[in-house]
Amino acid sequence: MPIDALLFDKDGTLFDFAATWGAFGRAVLLRLAEGDETRAAELGQVIGFDLANSQYSEDSVVIAGTVDEIAEVLLPHLGDVSRDELVGMLNRESAQAPQIPAVPLTAFFEELRNSGKKVGLATNDGEMPALEHLASVGIRDHFDFVAGYDSGHGFKPGPGQLLAFSEHVGIEPSNIAMVGDSLHDLEAGRAAGMTTIGVLTGLATAEDLAPMADVVLPDIGHIPGWLAEN
Template sequence: MPIDAILFDKDGTLFDFANTWGAFGRNLVLRLADGDHARAAELGRVIGFDLETATYAEDSIVIAATVEEIAEVLIEYVSAMSLEELLDVLNSEAAAAPQAQAVPLVPFLDGLRQAGFKLGVATNDSEMPALQHLASVGIREHFDFVAGYDSGHGFKPGPGQLLAFATHVGVDPEQVAMVGDSLHDLQAGRAAGMTTIGVLTGIAPAEALAPMADVVLPDIGHIPGWLAKN
């Protein structure tokens, strides 16, 4: 069946993960440690983040988990803070993270819309920071649907967000492509019965994504060419 709609993960897909979230990790752990560098480095290790290099381990919880899951891991190390306060810090730092576009997004998305595709975003980030990130680079209005983990549809690797998108735009799941940089994205796509496209602008290497992907591409900019051949 032809692809009529495309659903994108956000971090590591629309935005290059390493270039976007390195600053977030550094700012977050230093804030939680009140500027104590050694303490910040320890907190970084808890979430799979290296403060010195501002990089994440392949199995870092930050890559695909929800804000609540990250907070649950960190809370025992920041005992002076309530879970609600920690969530507020995570969300505010996430919202402020400068977004490094994986490709120039306005012309890329303009091209997809002009070609007739329905477009959406499904992220395990909270909805509020997600909307701010999209708006910060002028692409909020390019999407027919945006869902965070807290939007009422569940979160990946569950298929709830994906099926909600298909329903919202009136397209059969078999005619939707799910695009992401993590196994969570691709597992969700498979569970929803969608075509799955892996991209390498996150942390996961091609060999990790390949078992769950119909194709693995360098970045989202290669999607139109691939769709034209399939």
């Protein structure tokens, strides 16, 4: 089937995961620990983050989890901080985190739009930080649809965000590709009946993604060539 629209994950797909979120993780944990590095390292272990090296483990809740899920893991270790306070802080810090594009994004999305493709974003991050991140690199206006975990469509690996995009742009799921760096992304794509494209700018390997991917590419910059060939 022809691909008339593409729905992208954000972290690890549009933006290089390790380069973008390592510094963010360290800064947030030190803030929660009031500057105590030992305490921050302990909190890092709770979410699968090595404070000393600013690296996430492959099973870290931060990789594919929602902000709510990250907060739920941290809350038992934070004394009297409320859930709403923690979620709000994480969203604010996330929105301000400098994003490191996986490829030159403006040229990439201009090429997609000029070829007539509809474009969307489905992330397990919050909608507000997602919009801030797209705007920060000048690509917000290229997107027909943006959904976070808190936009009312559910979150990945459920297919709700994906089906909402399909309905919004008026294109059948079979003519849409879901692009992501994690199994959550690709599982959602399969559940929605979409083509699934895995990319290697997150922490997952090609072997990790292969069972759920129709193709695994080094990064999103290889998508136009793959579409032309297929």
